[in-house]
Amino acid sequence: MPSKHNKKVTAITRRQLLARTAASVGLAAGAGLWGYLFYHENPVRRQGGKIYTFKNYRVSDNRLFPALVIVHGKEPLKMARAACEKMGGMERFISPGDRVLIKPNAGWDRQPEQAANTNPALVEAVVRLCREARASEVWVTDVPINDPYRSFARSGIEAAVMKAGGQVRYAAENDFVRTNLHGQVLQVWPVSRFYHEVDKVINLPVVKHHSLSKCTIAMKNWYGILGGRRNRLHQDINRSIADLAASVRPTMTIADATRVLVRNGPTGGNLSDVSVEDTIIAGLDEVALDAYCLRFLNLHVEDVPFLKEGEARGLGVTDWNSLNHVELSV
Amino acid sequence: MKYLTLRNIRRIYSVFFLGLFVLLVAMSDFRNMKGYEVSLFLELDPLVSLTTFLTSWTVYKGLALSLVIIMGTVLVGRIFCSWICPMGILNQWTSHLFNRRRPVDDYGINAYRPLYRMKYYIFTALIVLALFGSLQVGLFDPMAFITRSFATSLFPAINYWGTDLYIRQPLFHGGVLIALIFLGVLFANRFLSRFWCRALCPLGAFLGLLSGFSLLRIRRDVEKCTDCQKCLRYCHGGCDPHAELRITECHVCMNCIEDCPEGAIHFGLPRGTSSMHAPLDVNRRRLIETAVAGIILFPMMRSVVNAKSVPQEGVVRPPGSIEEGDFLRRCIKCGECMRVCPTNVIQPALLEGGFEGLWTPILINKIGYCEFNCVLCSQVCPTGAIVPLTVEKKVGRPPFKKPVRIGTAFYDRGRCLPWAMNTECIVCEEVCPTSPKAIWFETTEVKLHDGRTRSLKLPRLDPAICVGCGICENKCPVHDRPAIRVSSIGESRSPSNQMILEG
Numbered sequence: 017m018p019s020k021h022n023k024k025v026t027a028i029t030r031r032q033l034l035a036r037t038a039a040s041v042g043l044a045a046g047a048g049l050w051g052y053l054f055y056h057e058n059p060v061r062r063q064g065g066k067i068y069t070f071k072n073y074r075v076s077d078n079r080l081f082p083a084l085v086i087v088h089g090k091e092p093l094k095m096a097r098a099a100c101e102k103m104g105g106m107e108r109f110i111s112p113g114d115r116v117l118i119k120p121n122a123g124w125d126r127q128p129e130q131a132a133n134t135n136p137a138l139v140e141a142v143v144r145l146c147r148e149a150r151a152s153e154v155w156v157t158d159v160p161i162n163d164p165y166r167s168f169a170r171s172g173i174e175a176a177v178m179k180a181g182g183q184v185r186y187a188a189e190n191d192f193v194r195t196n197l198h199g200q201v202l203q204v205w206p207v208s209r210f211y212h213e214v215d216k217v218i219n220l221p222v223v224k225h226h227s228l229s230k231c232t233i234a235m236k237n238w239y240g241i242l243g244g245r246r247n248r249l250h251q252d253i254n255r256s257i258a259d260l261a262a263s264v265r266p267t268m269t270i271a272d273a274t275r276v277l278v279r280n281g282p283t284g285g286n287l288s289d290v291s292v293e294d295t296i297i298a299g300l301d302e303v304a305l306d307a308y309c310l311r312f313l314n315l316h317v318e319d320v321p322f323l324k325e326g327e328a329r330g331l332g333v334t335d336w337n338s339l340n341h342v343e344l345s346v
Numbered sequence: 347m348k349y350l351t352l353r354n355i356r357r358i359y360s361v362f363f364l365g366l367f368v369l370l371v372a373m374s375d376f377r378n379m380k381g382y383e384v385s386l387f388l389e390l391d392p393l394v395s396l397t398t399f400l401t402s403w404t405v406y407k408g409l410a411l412s413l414v415i416i417m418g419t420v421l422v423g424r425i426f427c428s429w430i431c432p433m434g435i436l437n438q439w440t441s442h443l444f445n446r447r448r449p450v451d452d453y454g455i456n457a458y459r460p461l462y463r464m465k466y467y468i469f470t471a472l473i474v475l476a477l478f479g480s481l482q483v484g485l486f487d488p489m490a491f492i493t494r495s496f497a498t499s500l501f502p503a504i505n506y507w508g509t510d511l512y513i514r515q516p517l518f519h520g521g522v523l524i525a526l527i528f529l530g531v532l533f534a535n536r537f538l539s540r541f542w543c544r545a546l547c548p549l550g551a552f553l554g555l556l557s558g559f560s561l562l563r564i565r566r567d568v569e570k571c572t573d574c575q576k577c578l579r580y581c582h583g584g585c586d587p588h589a590e591l592r593i594t595e596c597h598v599c600m601n602c603i604e605d606c607p608e609g610a611i612h613f614g615l616p617r618g619t620s621s622m623h624a625p626l627d628v629n630r631r632r633l634i635e636t637a638v639a640g641i642i643l644f645p646m647m648r649s650v651v652n653a654k655s656v657p658q659e660g661v662v663r664p665p666g667s668i669e670e671g672d673f674l675r676r677c678i679k680c681g682e683c684m685r686v687c688p689t690n691v692i693q694p695a696l697l698e699g700g701f702e703g704l705w706t707p708i709l710i711n712k713i714g715y716c717e718f719n720c721v722l723c724s725q726v727c728p729t730g731a732i733v734p735l736t737v738e739k740k741v742g743r744p745p746f747k748k749p750v751r752i753g754t755a756f757y758d759r760g761r762c763l764p765w766a767m768n769t770e771c772i773v774c775e776e777v778c779p780t781s782p783k784a785i786w787f788e789t790t791e792v793k794l795h796d797g798r799t800r801s802l803k804l805p806r807l808d809p810a811i812c813v814g815c816g817i818c819e820n821k822c823p824v825h826d827r828p829a830i831r832v833s834s835i836g837e838s839r840s841p842s843n844q845m846i847l848e849g
Binding site: 125126161162163164165166169170186188189226227228245247248250251252253280282283284285286289 | 375376377510513514515688689717718719720763769770771772773775776777778779780781782783787803821822823825
């Protein structure tokens with residue numbers, strides 16, 4: 017008796033036989049090819065990707081202009097404008113159409129008068145000067161220790177930047193790219209990608225006390241380019257700071273000593289720790305600039321090993337007096 | 347074609363309210379909150395008001411808004427469920443999305459089932475527990491459920507797929523459990539439309555009981571009706587509009603009115619030819635069983651080790667939290683505080699604080715830390731488990747004498763780089779936000795392995811200044827098990843969880 021399940025196949029033609037054989041052979045060959053192409057000694061392919069290096073943001077030296085300008089005054093815009101004019105005008109540093117990045121210290125969720133971050137009025141002034149020098153875009157960025165949104169908002173820097181026509185760029189998780197710093201202790205670290213997308217970089221640190229490195233001014237401000245677990249750098253802080261300062265060479269630096277946090281740094285939080293100095297210092301030599309600013313914190317060059325380290329590496333001179341400098345009040 | 351039908355008006359409301367809900371959850375962060383009532387939907391929830399009232403005899407602030415829903419329900423029935431409730435609207439939409447049925451199957455799916463009594467039993471159990479002072483409403487309340495699911499699983503997932511919702515991908519302790527339960531509830535609609543709303547939702551049960559008082563209802567004219575059952579096809583509540591309408595199940599979705607070819611159904615006062623309505627269908631024996639179960643369960647739930655009976659080191663509550671016993675009486679596990687926290691430190695507890703504390707907020711400093719000047723979690727809490735703080739109150743600036751302390755940090759000198767490995771570090775001191783810093787250091791000469799000496803800064807902690815914010819723990823370079831860790835002892839909210847005698 018025939019089966020109940022009696023559906024029968026239909027005979028295939030020669031053409032079908034050839035087509036099916038070709039398909040089977042093709043799939044088998046595909047399996048072989050797959051193995052040939054992807055065979056690997058290692059369990060995981062290295063997810064390398066590009067490793068960046070910093071470009072040189074400096075402009076050529078010009079001995080006609082002073083290397084260090086110290087300006088005393090009450091109004092940051094006037095002070096910054098005077099400093100820039102003494103140094104040959106912002107046009108010397110910024111070419112029309114440049115994209116400029118400004119790196120203030122916006123590391124903490126603190127208010128302006130607590131002096132833990134760069135004075136927002138100075139950030140506003142510098143953004144404005146860059147716009148006047150016809151920069152196409154002015155980006156302001158930092159990688160704060162506290163929540164980035166809170167740090168930029170409560171430091172007053174976000175509002176100041178928007179008012180002056182710049183943009184705040186927040187570095188989110190995927191805004192960090194691997195960058196080789198070519199340092200003694202720091203080699204490949206995640207760095208905010210914005211630094212690789214701009215033409216000029218202006219360092220805009222605040223002068224503050226810091227218990228481990230004694231002070232944080234221009235050279236130490238470059239901590240804020242790094243992502244990752246950067247607090248490991250504390251274990252060799254002086255060489256780390258020198259490594260950072262050697263790898264990022266800014267177009268110019270303007271240090272904010274309008275209000276100086278002299279104790280309990282770098283966080284502060286108490287107005288009694290703040291000393292009003294009403295000064296800004298502009299320059300091209302970060303070592304000399306840091307060395308000058310030590311006076312606000314009652315420190316000397318010997319107390320701060322990273323300055324000697326920087327001088328030894330040719331980043332600048334600790335004897336700022338030997339440079340062509342100008343001091344003025346506005 | 348008529349466009350301005352009752353059904354279309356309901357549809358407009360549902361789109362508006364679901365949109366508003368998503369918008370409010372999305373706005374619950376530092377940059378967008380700006381004083382808006384982001385916890386509005388939780389405050390509109392009468393079940394939250396009722397149960398927290400039973401546990402602590404107050405109708406807390408914004409929860410008074412829920413009385414509007416009670417009034418509305420008493421007048422016109424369960425309008426909340428299909429017009430306002432984001433959970434109900436989402437369930438309705440997914441029910442539609444998952445299913446394409448023949449009309450005859452729709453009639454079967456949307457007819458009343460005895461299974462729908464279950465929500466009344468859940469409601470009874472929650473009320474009995476609340477009467478004894480144990481608040482478990484957050485497990486089943488739809489507003490708490492959907493807010494928690496959005497805050498700890500859906501929004502992080504949206505961010506994962508590449509949006510700028512957060513600056514850092516949020517991570518949640520056991521978040522996948524919350525996500526799976528949420529997806530499970532949505533997936534149940536594949537088998538039984540609006541399974542959550544009809545069978546589980548205790549808020550639906552509460553509103554169902556209230557809607558028994560309503561005068562304005564769906565009414566069927568028995569003389570016009572030809573028993574075609576077309577009214578049943580798109581019924582939201584499963585309330586049998588073709589027969590004696592079960593008023594406690596009716597969502598007032600208005601579909602039956604539009605679907606009736608005879609014009610036999612209207613919404614309003616009864617007419618002489620209007621059909622009878624069926625009363626609440628619960629089994630008294632089951633109801634009493636549930637109540638008794640609640641009565642028995644309560645002392646069993648209290649004879650356990652939890653953060654109230656024995657302080658637990660891992661149960662560090664957000665700043666502004668009230669004393670643990672009261673906290674458990676107020677917290678509905680809605681996760682608003684977890685959504686709003688800028689550093690992601692607030693996490694849904696698993697069993698750290700006992701079973702009653704499931705999904706209540708705890709601080710896990712390895713993930714984030716409590717931002718010193720931030721009081722957002724205290725601003726969004728709808729039930730007052732976390733009472734509103736100002737920055738001055740939190741950090742103890744005048745006129746306030748003392749800061750709000752959430753715990754105390756302790757050094758693990760066996761793991762600390764300077765203490766154990768003669769390595770320079772003091773990151774904890776750098777980031778300590780108090781002024782003066784609670785972490786200080788002494789510089790000492792230490793002898794190294796090779797016999798040389800070096801000067802090293804050894805960190806120490808002043809417990810009188812430490813507020814327990816945990817930034818030291820979060821930033822510690824030994825970050826798999828930090829060398830400084832915060833535990834709950836010394837927290838301001840507890841009179842007993844203290845270690846130091848203060849004058």
